[in-house]
Amino acid sequence: MSTIPLTQAASMNLITKVCALNLSLFLTPYALADFISDSTGKLELKNFYYNRDYRDPEATQSKREEWAQGFALQLESGFTEGTVGVGVDVLGMAGFKLDSSASRTRSGLLPVRDSGKAEDSYGEVGVTAKLRASHSTLKIGTLVMPPLPFLEKNIGSLHPQLFRGAYLHSQEVQDLKLDLGRITQVNQPNSTNYEALGVGTGTRKNIVVRGKNQSDAFDFAGGSYAFNKQITGSYYYSALDNLYTQHAAALQHTYPVAENQSLKSELRYARSTDNGNTNIDNTALGAQLSYSLGSHKWTGAYQTMQDNTGFAALRGSFSSLVNFFQYSDFANKDEKSWQLRYDYDFASLGVPGLSLFTRYASGSNVDLGPGRSDGREWERDIDVTYVFQNPTLKNVKVRVRNAMVRSNFERDIDETRLIVSYERPLW
Template sequence: MTYNTRLFPLMLCTTLPLSAVAAEGGFFEDSSATLQARNYYFSRDYSDIVGPSKQSKAEEWGQGFILNFKSGYTPGTIGLGVDAIGMLGLKLDSSPDRVNTGLLPVQDDGRAADDYSRVGAAVKARLSKTELKVGELQPNLPVLSFSDIRLLPPTYQGASVISNEIAGLTLQAGHLVSTSLRNEAGDDKMQAIVGYQPQRQGTSDAFNYAGADYAFNANRTTVGAWYAQLEDIYNQRLISLKHSEAVGDWVLGANLGFYDSAEDGKQLIGELDNQAFYSLFSAKRGGHTFFVGYQGMFGGQGFPRVFANVTPLGNEVPTYEFASADERSWQVRHDYDFAAFGLPGLTTTLRYITGDNVDTGKGFEGQDWERDLDIGYVFQSGALKGLGVRVRNVTARSNYRTDINENRLILNYTLALF
């Protein structure tokens, strides 16, 4: 069991004084704690890899537990509090020829660890409608999405501030110094992915960001402007627009964004030049939601992001990213909520994405496509009430990267402790 021990002195120094005044305010009264149990089976068949020296399949099964505690705030002009998280992952099935699913850490002997865990906390302070957090963080930002797509979620260590002093305007900024990946117990420096390829030759111990989102038009329209820097690797700017509009029985939506990225500082992974435009339009009526999206990569390289995160790009999915150099991609998607059919809790997503015009650097045009089917159900009553079951099936094909057949089975249950 590995702990985020650097945070313990900070936790002790702050929580002990807090306990003396907690009874006077909402420190305990407004606190909450949940325990999430997550059972995760993951199978990814790399169907075009053959030969005894290459791994042709990644397949593992694990059980995860995620304990979240969020306190209220002490009374006074500046309220103080603590958020804490504890995570435990257990191996249920794995073997050396099926590792690297992202569910479990891989040891030096090539085998998955039997278990891994981590504990962390963040001290928080609130003044008016502005909140500062220092410690273990799980940011969800347009420039650093919260990628909870495996057994345990990733975390970051650093400081963040969120301000909502002006109606409709949300300001955010932060400085992160390390990360705990989704299948790791300890802290480590941050790396980048460019397109679909991890850039392991360079690491950074600072991710800085600042951004603003302004919602207006009865919150139907939101515009955003963001800046991010993975120090000495890349810097990035984003402008975005989201809008929804009711038209008769339909609700129409648009999600547009433009990223501009370049190399930063010491250029540890070399030069970077990427401009990424994404658009995703939706039309909802009853239980049906239809989507169509277009995404384009421009410049000399693919889209950069922090390893191993997904991004808000309209055509990115957890298998293929459609973010390679010069790639153009289209998406069609249909979601259905069976509550409209009298079956609450049952939802489906069917999606098809195709991309081309990829600069492979090998003298030919890269092309890829992916088909996803997701089926989810949350039990509404009985002994299993609240248990969520999700099945995911993927077929992905490419002429310049590995073909994939993928299946996932995820069971989630969250218990509110208080």
């Protein structure tokens, strides 16, 4: 997929042009049958209100508060007939400012001008070239990545984070899923410009980059295997050229205790090391245990950071640490953290579509440098979602996310996000 700012449509990358040209040359009416009949279209509208209060009225910017409306049009073709099927996807996105000011920007919803004010609107269009052979699919261009251990989907912005590169997903062997790819550039959620990849340094991760925090390529390979209905294991290797490499492994086990009851455990391990120009040296260990009983679910988790730095991840991206919260990832140098979480589905009370979860995590032992006491932080999240069941409002979803964060090494915050979204299939 190649993503282009609306004002720079002529700059479509060469790979997508070649794929589109070849496609138009060899497509026959017969080949077009599945290409057209299997195509899908979807329109998504997202209204997003963001409020982060830093609890510090004397600060240069004590609050980030913006309101924006987003539109996303996604068109996906089927594949042509033949041993190797060919397809094309189109993604168009736009965002519009509803409320903002120079003193409340940088929420991540809207691009910010040099003057400090938010843009009134922004947009981009992307085109994806894709190939399918048997049970394997290759996508080339700008990618909306699926959830992977080192690259979780960003749900905290108006639009998703986009990448430029190539991604292969294969399921040729039963119960085995393989992923292979290379990413060369990133387009952040509140931007229409691609930029070089980098590593997130964080405030207390002690990650030092020698020279520019830039890389030309992020390579990854790995997959997951279901040993049986209860046990699944995964392993992924990734490397951000000149910055860091990472090995990540996980093991999940689900035990059906009784009818409507289950016990799920998970172990996660990640080892990150320097790949040329950093001091990255981290071992991340996490364990999680969940018990489900009907509409209730209780979860406990523990996470620890070891060695000389905190956890390494792509700048601006999420990772699947067990204690990754709305604001904090509890992945600073030497940090140890625990979590308690409760989920409830109100369908059992006669309110289908309504669900909530609340969670609390506490982190300690953060390295604050010589002569300073151990860093401590905690976060409490409340997340309520309602999906309308009425046919008139079908596919309308309202989500409220609230977080409270307190720390002795960062600014305290109270944060609320209100998201109203609507998805409609076009055919």
